[in-house]
Amino acid sequence: RYQRTHIKHLNFHLSRKETNDRKYRGHLSKNEKLRHVNRVNCVLDLHKSHFLEKFRIALPLDQEDYHCELDKWIKFVLSRKVQALEIDLTEPSRRRRRNRRIQYTLPLNRTSSNSSFSASFFNALKSLSLKFVGVDDQMARSFISSCPMLEHLSIQGSSQLKNLQI
Secondary structure, three states, rough: OOOOHHHHHEEEEOHHHHHHOOOOOOOOOHHHHHHHHHHHHHHHOOOOOOOOOEEEEOOOOHHHHHHHHHHHHHHHHHHHHOEEEEOOOOOHOOOOOOOOOOOOOOEOOOOOOOOEEEEEHHOOOOEEEEEEEHHHHHHHHHHHHHHHOOOEEEOOOOOOOOOOOO
């Protein structure tokens, strides 16, 4: 039990059955998604380390219902000075579809002080991978300028990224 509290890599993703099984076809019901959300919350509640090397969330949680949970998880890992952050909100059955529901957007520069954080919180990041996360040109530039350690930046499937110039 105590060994799990100091793990430096956290990786949450669909099981092989959920990804490949004909019954699922990569689509999860609301109850199945909630089960995954509860599992992540439980693990993060038990995690006691003050440092986290890698955090990966690869779950189809693109609906607005889960945006507050995603905000909470990202704040948690950033408070642990995460070095590699991967957020993949792709639903396997929709990988090729560009027009989706409202994309989750990182809570940068929101007006409410309890829900916002600036790109400077990402200063320990060496690798940032965002799939089907809403990132606009300004936010991408902010990552590049505010993350001095950043070696790898990947943004895929963002409906908001239009014309990034570096």
